[in-house]
Each structure stands twice: as structure tokens, then as C-alpha cells.
Amino acid sequence: MNARTQGPAPVRWLRRNAVVLAGLAALVYLLLPNVVVMLFSFNKPAGRFNYEWREFSTGAWTDPCGVADMCGSLGLSLQIAVLSTLVATAFGTFAAFALARYRFRGKGTGNALIFLPMAMPEVVMGASLGTLFLNTRVDFGFVTILIAHIMFCLSFVVVAVKARVMSMDPRLEEAARDLYAGPFQTFLRVTLPLAAPGIAAGAMLSFALSFDDFIITQFNAGPSTVTFPMFVWGAAQRGVPVQVNVIGTAMFLIAVAVVLVGQFTASRRRSRS
Amino acid sequence: MTAPSVPAPAGTAPPPDRPSPETGSSGGGPETRPRKRLTPYWLLLPAGLWLAVFFVAPFFYQASTSVQSGSLEEGFRVTWAFSNYADALATYGPHFLRSFLYASIATLLCLLIGYPLAYTIAFRAGRWRSLLLVMVIAPFFTSFLIRTLAWKTILSDGGPVVGVLESLHVLDVTALLGLTGDDRLLATPLAVVCGLTYNFLPFMILPLYSSLERIDLSLHEAARDLYAEPATVFRKVTFPLSMPGVVAGTLLTFIPASGDYINAQLLGSPNTQMVGNAIQKQFLNVLDYPAAAAMSFILMAIILVVVTLYMRRTGTEELV
Amino acid sequence: MTITLSGVSKVFGGFTAVHPLDLTIPEGSFFALLGASGCGKTTTLRMIAGLEEPTDGTIRLGDDDITRLPPHKRPVNTVFQNYALFPHLDVAENVAFGLRRRGISSVRKQVEETLELVELGPLAKRKPRQLSGGQQQRVALARALINRPRVLLLDEPLGALDLKLRRQMQLELKRIQTEVGITFVHVTHDQEEAMTMADTVAVMNRGRVVQLGAPDELYENPRSTFAANFLGTSNLIEAEILAVEGAELRLKAVGADSVLRLPVERCAVEEPRAGGKVLVGVRPEKISLTHAADAEDSDASGTIPEGSNVLTGRIRDAGYLGVSLQYVVDSPVCSEFSVYEPNVERDTRLTRGTEVVLHWRPSHTFALDAAQDAEAGTAEEAL
Numbered sequence: 008m009n010a011r012t013q014g015p016a017p018v019r020w021l022r023r024n025a026v027v028l029a030g031l032a033a034l035v036y037l038l039l040p041n042v043v044v045m046l047f048s049f050n051k052p053a054g055r056f057n058y059e060w061r062e063f064s065t066g067a068w069t070d071p072c073g074v075a076d077m078c079g080s081l082g083l084s085l086q087i088a089v090l091s092t093l094v095a096t097a098f099g100t101f102a103a104f105a106l107a108r109y110r111f112r113g114k115g116t117g118n119a120l121i122f123l124p125m126a127m128p129e130v131v132m133g134a135s136l137g138t139l140f141l142n143t144r145v146d147f148g149f150v151t152i153l154i155a156h157i158m159f160c161l162s163f164v165v166v167a168v169k170a171r172v173m174s175m176d177p178r179l180e181e182a183a184r185d186l187y188a189g190p191f192q193t194f195l196r197v198t199l200p201l202a203a204p205g206i207a208a209g210a211m212l213s214f215a216l217s218f219d220d221f222i223i224t225q226f227n228a229g230p231s232t233v234t235f236p237m238f239v240w241g242a243a244q245r246g247v248p249v250q251v252n253v254i255g256t257a258m259f260l261i262a263v264a265v266v267l268v269g270q271f272t273a274s275r276r277r278s279r280s
Numbered sequence: 281m282t283a284p285s286v287p288a289p290a291g292t293a294p295p296p297d298r299p300s301p302e303t304g305s306s307g308g309g310p311e312t313r314p315r316k317r318l319t320p321y322w323l324l325l326p327a328g329l330w331l332a333v334f335f336v337a338p339f340f341y342q343a344s345t346s347v348q349s350g351s352l353e354e355g356f357r358v359t360w361a362f363s364n365y366a367d368a369l370a371t372y373g374p375h376f377l378r379s380f381l382y383a384s385i386a387t388l389l390c391l392l393i394g395y396p397l398a399y400t401i402a403f404r405a406g407r408w409r410s411l412l413l414v415m416v417i418a419p420f421f422t423s424f425l426i427r428t429l430a431w432k433t434i435l436s437d438g439g440p441v442v443g444v445l446e447s448l449h450v451l452d453v454t455a456l457l458g459l460t461g462d463d464r465l466l467a468t469p470l471a472v473v474c475g476l477t478y479n480f481l482p483f484m485i486l487p488l489y490s491s492l493e494r495i496d497l498s499l500h501e502a503a504r505d506l507y508a509e510p511a512t513v514f515r516k517v518t519f520p521l522s523m524p525g526v527v528a529g530t531l532l533t534f535i536p537a538s539g540d541y542i543n544a545q546l547l548g549s550p551n552t553q554m555v556g557n558a559i560q561k562q563f564l565n566v567l568d569y570p571a572a573a574a575m576s577f578i579l580m581a582i583i584l585v586v587v588t589l590y591m592r593r594t595g596t597e598e599l600v
Numbered sequence: 601m602t603i604t605l606s607g608v609s610k611v612f613g614g615f616t617a618v619h620p621l622d623l624t625i626p627e628g629s630f631f632a633l634l635g636a637s638g639c640g641k642t643t644t645l646r647m648i649a650g651l652e653e654p655t656d657g658t659i660r661l662g663d664d665d666i667t668r669l670p671p672h673k674r675p676v677n678t679v680f681q682n683y684a685l686f687p688h689l690d691v692a693e694n695v696a697f698g699l700r701r702r703g704i705s706s707v708r709k710q711v712e713e714t715l716e717l718v719e720l721g722p723l724a725k726r727k728p729r730q731l732s733g734g735q736q737q738r739v740a741l742a743r744a745l746i747n748r749p750r751v752l753l754l755d756e757p758l759g760a761l762d763l764k765l766r767r768q769m770q771l772e773l774k775r776i777q778t779e780v781g782i783t784f785v786h787v788t789h790d791q792e793e794a795m796t797m798a799d800t801v802a803v804m805n806r807g808r809v810v811q812l813g814a815p816d817e818l819y820e821n822p823r824s825t826f827a828a829n830f831l832g833t834s835n836l837i838e839a840e841i842l843a844v845e846g847a848e849l850r851l852k853a854v855g856a857d858s859v860l861r862l863p864v865e866r867c868a869v870e871e872p873r874a875g876g877k878v879l880v881g882v883r884p885e886k887i888s889l890t891h892a893a894d895a896e897d898s899d900a901s902g903t904i905p906e907g908s909n910v911l912t913g914r915i916r917d918a919g920y921l922g923v924s925l926q927y928v929v930d931s932p933v934c935s936e937f938s939v940y941e942p943n944v945e946r947d948t949r950l951t952r953g954t955e956v957v958l959h960w961r962p963s964h965t966f967a968l969d970a971a972q973d974a975e976a977g978t979a980e981e982a983l
Binding site (some may be wrong): 176178179181182183184185186187188189192193196197200201 | 649650651671672673676677680681682684685686687688697698701702743744747
Binding site (some may be wrong): 027031033036037039040041047057058097098099104106108109111114117123124127128129130134137138139141142154155161165215219235239240243247252254258259261263266270 | 481
């Protein structure tokens with residue numbers, strides 16, 4: 008009667024697990040480039056481009072900063088990511104509290120203002136912000152990149168924090184006030200710790216977005232401010248050094264290690280109690 | 281954009297039509313004291329001002345630039361040159377077409393590829409669930425430009441992928457569809473679409489997963505109990521309930537994909553350039569700012585219209 | 601510490617949650633605010649806690665006016681509905697929260713003692729989500745009690761517990777209240793809970809206190825249909841006053857010939873006059889059932905005591921509940937007469953369709969103003 012009960016065993020197994028197999032295939036598609044990047048960090052390419060496998064070498068790993076300007080651009084990217092994360096997280100958290108906790112005239116406009124940057128292609132935002140700087144004769148450079156990054160990170164912080172704040176039980180703050188905590192103490196001891204996961208998520212998202220941004224950055228960077236993605240873009244035209252793969256692989260491994268350690272300790276803590 | 285808007289939980293009196301003073305409302309809150317009535321505005325001020333100056337205001341500058349004429353040497357002046365728009369469409373019409381075609385195909389592919397994975401993680405992964413989720417976001421840990429360059433290696437002429445597809449005569453089929461040519465993958469529309477799909481796949485999977493994960497498994501059992509075949513359960517219960525994720529995922533994929541120029545630049549050829557490439561070239565190389573502004577305005581307008589229609593059609597305006 | 605509410609009201613937008621209310625809660629009492637959801641009981645409690653500012657009126661604690669005092673400056677603590685335990689703090693830190701906010705640094709001994717009081721000593725290092733509902737309830741209680749408040753407010757404190765645990769906690773709360781001697785103000789929609797624990801119950805409906813008194817007084821002598829129906833079940837019959845004879849009222853039920861009697865003081869209508877309309881009420885467990893055949897035969901076992909109020913009817917439904925037998929009786933005066941008979945000497949002839957005589961003592965009868973909705977406070981009305 009049921010399609011699942013028909014056919015020989017292997018066919019039945021395939022039917023039952025078709026979704027899982029398709030899902031795993033998608034995972035392979037997602038992770039294949041990372042594997043290639045990792046593999047080719049041990050390549051010793053013949054020419055300037057690192058697209059074809061020649062021979063195994065650890066040369067790039069022992070000399071990661073051997074390429075002119077690459078590590079400098081990495082430092083610049085980190086600097087911009089940290090600064091824009093700090094500002095975007097602070098401003099975004101304030102805005103999230105306003106939008107989640109209060110009823111006020113203009114709230115709809117506020118929500119729309121936060122939503123629109125996420126519904127706009129980067130090239131449009133990048134080009135229009137660039138037009139503003141051109142028309143107001145602001146010199147492109149570190150500051151313009153920072154302004155741009157804070158601008159597009161804000162919305163993501165607001166969304167992350169707002170979701171968290173809206174899911175918080177307002178009675179917890181009432182309980183704190185009932186238990187002799189004044190407004191400041193209530194915020195410090197209850198509101199902030201409860202909102203912290205949302206704020207942390209927003210900050211991490213904004214760091215990742217800023218660090219990896221290319222399109223908006225390209226429209227708002229000066230000739231002498233080269234972030235890491237811009238360096239890679241330039242390299243793609245001139246010749247990609249193996250060190251780019253080394254950096255990519257190292258970032259990947261560090262991040263995966265951090266996440267796995269975090270998950271492991273979290274599950275340990277859960278199982279202990 | 282997936283957080284549904286619910287009434288503010290605290291600090292507000294309930295509206296007259298919903299008299300529920302029994303739970304969490306504080307009349308002694310912000311609305312009764314004039315000093316506190318300004319609090320939300322102060323909180324919103326820094327972010328609002330930042331976005332007003334660096335997100336909204338630029339569009340006015342761009343609007344004015346888009347009707348300027350002149351040259352870099354002599355300077356640009358507003359001459360209400362609406363011909364910039366006509367010129368942009370005439371010269372770059374194919375770029376616009378390609379942008380929306382490639383973005384649409386990539387969005388569809390993301391949905392087809394992403395849904396089984398999101399479904400697997402939500403319902404079939406068991407204790408592997410969080411590991412699989414980490415694996416979905418893990419690619420982000422490497423700069424996306426480096427990962428896109430890796431596709432150059434994967435799709436390279438004479439590489440294993442081309443070899444396999446060639447021997448299976450897949451490339452002949454795609455060539456007939458106009459997606460590939462000369463028995464290569466690189467520098468073809470297929471490579472660009474493949475890159476776009478790859479780059480935005482996680483943006484499809486994560487919202488899909490979060491809406492699938494919220495589905496109560498007993499609904500599946502109830503549907504099975506009420507004589508639904510597994511396929512029917514999916515069609516009548518699972519998929520409709522995952523619609524918020526589908527809508528969010530398609531928007532998060534389609535919007536950035538239609539403005540992208542990196543995949544077309546790195547994996548395509550001059551014949552696969554998208555509108556993003558044209559804007560980038562006019563703005564950064566040719567320095568014809570009016571043309572770039574006009575094009576980016578057209579792109580924005582089309583996207584806003586498409587997104588609005590799409591959201592109205594799927595009845596998910598409240599997602600915002 | 602005595603709490604005095606004078607003319608306290610609360611308006612949300614255009615909705616009046618609490619109409620001007622005068623209430624005195626004596627020191628050391630266990631006071632319950634009882635009512636359906638939306639009746640204003642929680643708003644009243646929150647105004648005492650300081651979480652809601654009254655639109656009008658004053659609240660005094662002893663001789664101090666605390667109307668405008670913010671919650672953290674009031675010597676009043678609350679056990680919240682669903683407990684509102686801080687999820688990021690462990691049990692000990694939750695309990696210590698109030699002491700720490702008041703600048704008390706050495707809290708360990710007090711926390712230990714209070715956790716002992718609620719029998720949670722071994723769980724001090726757990727996080728709230730690792731506790732059962734009953735344990736969370738005890739933590740919430742300990743967190744409030746440790747501050748030695750003048751008044752403890754309890755907002756539906758047992759609402760989230762299952763029936764068995766609720767019974768157990770009811771007794772325990774009562775024990776703790778007697779032990780610490782603090783004034784407890786308890787908000788609940790569960791009449792049984794209010795009656796078990798409280799010395800005084802205020803029944804609230806639509807922002808007003810409809811009746812206030814000791815639980816037995818409220819139950820035996822309700823003064824409104826809401827009180828009659830919300831506390832337990834009442835059978836209400838429309839009747840007309842025939843005469844006032846000294847301390848006794850004689851009535852005629854609409855649709856029957858029999859004359860009903862009740863003491864004048866059990867009539868909620870002021871100055872009852874002949875010809876006036878009332879609703880006559882009687883509790884289901886006060887009624888006895890006698891088989892119609894026995895009632896006619898005065899020698900039979902189930903004779904009807906002299907002077908009883910008597911009605912006739914036919915059993916529509918009979919249910920066996922073990923501890924009691926429940927009947928629904930159709931009669932000309934009331935289509936659904938509820939009758940509870942103790943399961944002592946069970947008359948097995950009393951099945952569906954049997955003609956019966958219902959009888960009860962006049963002193964178990966009460967009368968209410970007929971100008972009210974007879975359905976007020978019933979479960980059907982709530983739907």
C-alpha cells in the first residue's frame with residue numbers, strides 16, 4: 008500500500024534516506040572550496056597563479072607574511088572590523104532596546120530604516136555612499152571605510168539584539184525592582200546579562216561582515232587603504248600568492264576550533280548538571 | 281527580518297482594545313512621565329542619525345548625480361539629463377537581463393539544494409545537528425573571495441569536474457541550453473551561476489532551518505495519522521509551515537545575487553558580465569559617475585518593486 | 601503591617617481595570633483576592649507592589665503613604681506568576697539578590713537558612729531551568745521571604761503546578777505564613793485555593809470587590825450571583841416573595857406550586873417586600889433526594905423532615921464519583937438542578953428518568969437580588 012514498503016531492500020533504503028543524501032551532497036558543495044583552499048596552501052605553483060597543482064610544499068606556511076603588503080592589509084582589516092564592531096554594537100543595541108521596548112511615534116519609520124540596508128544590494132549602497140563622499144569632497148581612506156562598515160553592520164546588530172530583547176520576560180525586571188534593585192542596578196544585574204547573548208551574536212556577526220566585506224569597501228576606499236579582501240581581489244588580477252590560501256586556511260581552522268571547543272564545553276556543562 | 285513584530289512587552293500600557301492588565305504592563309513606565317517619553321528617541325538617535333546621513337542622504341546625492349552631465353575634467357553639473365537613464369538601459373540592457381536571470385536561477389538552485397540540507401539538519405540529524413550547523417556556517421570563516429577563487433581551480437579546464445561532466449555528456453546538454461561552450465566550465469554562464477549559488481547558499485539554508493526547526497513534530501504524526509502519504513505530509517504540512525523561511529531565504533539570496541559582480545568577474549567572461557560589473561566599471565574605472573548612479577538607481581528600483589510584489593504575493597509583509 | 605487602600609483606581613487607556621477601591625488588609629492575615637482573569641486582582645496586587653502606579657487614591661502601609669514609592673523602596677516583596685527567576689543566576693544567587701541590592705555583603709548564612717525553610721538546601725548551585733516547577737516555586741518564595749518583607753504578595757503562585765503538588769504547596773504556604781507571621785496577599789482564580797489558605801477572601805469582578813469575608817461566610821451566604829456561582833456551584837431559582845413573616849420569608853418559585861421559606865437575614869435584598877422578585881439559591885450538597893414513591897408513603901425510610909423546602913423533578917443524569925453521587929435533575933423551576941449526595945446509603949433506584957423529590961432546610965437557602973445576571977461567574981459565562 009505504501010510506496011515505502013515496496014521494492015528490494017537497497018531501493019527502500021535509498022528512498023528513506025534520499026533527503027539525507029541530498030543534504031550531505033549540498034554540504035559537500037558548501038565545503039569543497041574550503042578543502043581546495045586548504046590543499047592548495049601546500050602547493051608550489053609554477054607561475055604567479057595558484058590554480059593548478061604542481062608539488063607539495065610547506066614554503067608558504069613557514070613564511071606567511073612573505074608577500075609584500077598582505078599582512079599589512081590583514082592588520083588593517085582587523086582594525087576596521089574591531090572599530091566598526093564596537094560602534095555598531097553600541098549604537099545598534101541602543102536602537103534595538105528602543106524598538107523592542109517602547110511604543111512611540113515614528114517607530115515604524117525606525118523599523119523601516121533599520122530593515123532597508125539589509126534589502127539593498129551592496130553595490131547600490133556602496134556606490135551611493137561613494138557619491139556622497141565625492142560630492143562632499145571627503146577624502147577616501149580609513150575613515151570612509153569605517154563609516155561604511157558601521158553603516159551596514161548596524162542593521163544586523165539591531166536585528167540580533169531586538170530578537171533577544173523581545174523574547175525576554177519583562178517580569179524578570181519587575182522582579183529585580185521588587186527585590187530592591189533601582190533602575191541602574193536592574194539594568195546592570197538583570198537586563199544586560201539577559202540581553203548579552205543577543206549582543207554577542209550581533210557583535211560577532213558585525214565583525215565577520217566587516218572583516219570580509221569587499222563590495223562596499225571597494226567603492227569607499229582610497230588608493231592607499233587596502234583591506235585584506237581588496238588585497239585578494241588585486242591579487243586575483245595580478246597573481247595569487249600561496250600565502251593567501253595559508254591565511255584562508257588558518258582563519259578557517261582557528262574559527263572551527265573555537266566553535267568546537269565552545270560547543271564541547273557547553274555540552275559538558277549541560278551533562279554535568 | 282525573521283523576527284515577527286509583536287507588541288512591546290513592557291513599559292507600555294496595553295491598548296484599549298486589549299484590556300489585559302493581568303500580565304506584564306507597567307503604567308508607571310515611560311508613557312506617564314514626560315521626561316521618560318523621550319527615552320526611545322535618545323536610544324534610537326545614534327543609529328538613526330548614522331543611517332540617515334550615510335544611508336538615506338547618499339541616495340539624494342545619487343539621485344542628483346544621476347541627472348548630471350559633464351566630464352571628469354570639466355566637472356559634473358545637474359542638467360536634468362534623464363538621458364543618462366535611457367543610455368544606461370540601452371547600453372547595459374543585457375547586463376540587467378543577465379543579472380536578474382542569473383540571480384533567479386541561483387535563487388532557485390539555492391532553494392533546491394538548500395532545502396534537503398535544512399530539512400536533514402532539522403529533522404534527521406539527531407545528535408549531529410549542531411555539528412552540521414557549524415559546517416554550514418564554517419565556509420564563512422574563510423574570506424569569500426578566496427573561496428570563490430577556489431572555484432577557478434575546481435572548474436578549471438582539464439580538471440576532474442570538467443572531465444567527468446564531459447564523459448557523461450552533461451556539457452553537451454548545457455551547451456545546448458547556452459550555459460556552456462567549447463567544452464569548458466570556466467568563463468561560462470554556468471560557472472557564474474554556480475559561484476552565485478555557492479556564495480549565497482548559507483543565506484538560504486539558515487532561515488529555512490530556523491523555520492523548519494520550529495515545526496512541531498507531532499504535526500507530522502497527526503498528518504500521517506490522518507491518512508497522508510509521506511509526500512503529502514511534506515506538500516500539505518511541512519512546506520507550507522516553512523514558507524517564512526522560504527521567503528526570507530529567497531530574498532536573502534536574490535537581492536545580493538542580483539547586485540553581485542564578483543562571481544561574474546572571477547568566474548565569468550566579458551560575455552557574462554552583470555549590472556554590478558557595469559556599475560563598478562563606470563564608478564571606479566571610467567569615472568562616469570552619472571552613468572553609475574543612473575544604473576544603480578534602476579537596479580534599486582527594480583529590486584524594490586520585485587521584493588514588494590513578492591512579499592505581497594506570499595503574504596509575508598509582517599516578516600519585516 | 602496593615603495595608604490600607606483608599607479610593608485606589610487604575611485606568612489603562614480607556615479601560616478601567618480597577619474601580620475606586622477601599623480595602624483594609626489587617627496585619628498578619630492571609631488575604632486572598634479571588635476572581636476570573638481580567639477582574640483587576642493582579643492590577644491591585646501590582647499597585648501594592650509598586651509595579652503599577654494608581655490612577656487615583658492612596659496606598660498606606662501602616663501609617664506611611666507608599667503610593668508614589670518605587671518598588672525597590674517598598675518593604676514589600678512579590679512571588680511572581682511563573683516565578684520570574686533570573687535564568688542567568690543560580691538558586692543561591694537568586695535568593696541572595698534582594699539582600700545584595702540592599703548592600704548586605706555576608707549573605708551566606710541567611711541564604712542557607714532560607715533554603716532550609718523551603719527544603720532546597722542541596723540545590724543551591726543549580727540554575728532555575730534545572731529545577732522542577734515545584735522547586736522553582738520554592739525558590740521564588742525563598743527569594744522573597746529572605747528579605748523579611750512587611751507584606752508578601754503572591755501572584756497566582758501555584759497556577760503552574762499540577763493538582764497534587766498544588767494541594768501540598770497550599771498547606772506548606774499556610775505553614776510558612778503561620779511560622780513567619782508576615783501579611784500575605786494572595787491573588788488567585790482558584791476558589792478552592794483561596795478557601796484553603798486565606799483568612800479573608802475578597803471576591804473581585806470587573807474591577808470591583810463584590811464581596812469580602814471569611815471563606816465559610818462567603819460560601820454559605822453569598823450576596824451576589826457572581827459570588828454564588830464563582831465560589832462553588834449554586835442552583836438559582838426565580839421566585840416571588842409571598843410574605844414576610846417575622847424573621848422568615850415565604851416565597852413561591854416561578855413555575856411550581858410549592859412554597860419555599862428562608863430566614864430574612866439570608867436574603868441579600870434590602871427590605872424585602874411581598875410581591876418582590878428574588879433569585880433563590882441553594883448549594884448542591886445541601887439538597888437531599890428522595891424517590892417520589894417514598895415521599896408519598898410517609899412510613900417509608902426516606903421521609904422528608906418537617907418544614908423542609910420541597911420541589912419535585914426527574915433525574916436527567918446520574919454520575920458516580922466514588923466520594924459522592926452527582927445528579928442533574930430537571931424540575932419545572934430550574935432545568936438543571938445540581939445535587940451532590942454523599943456516598944453513604946446509596947439508593948440504587950435513583951437512575952436516569954426517576955421521579956424524585958428534592959428537599960433542603962430553609963436555613964440552607966439564600967436569596968439574591970433578581971436584577972442580576974443569574975449566570976454571572978459560572979464557567980459558561982467565562983466562555
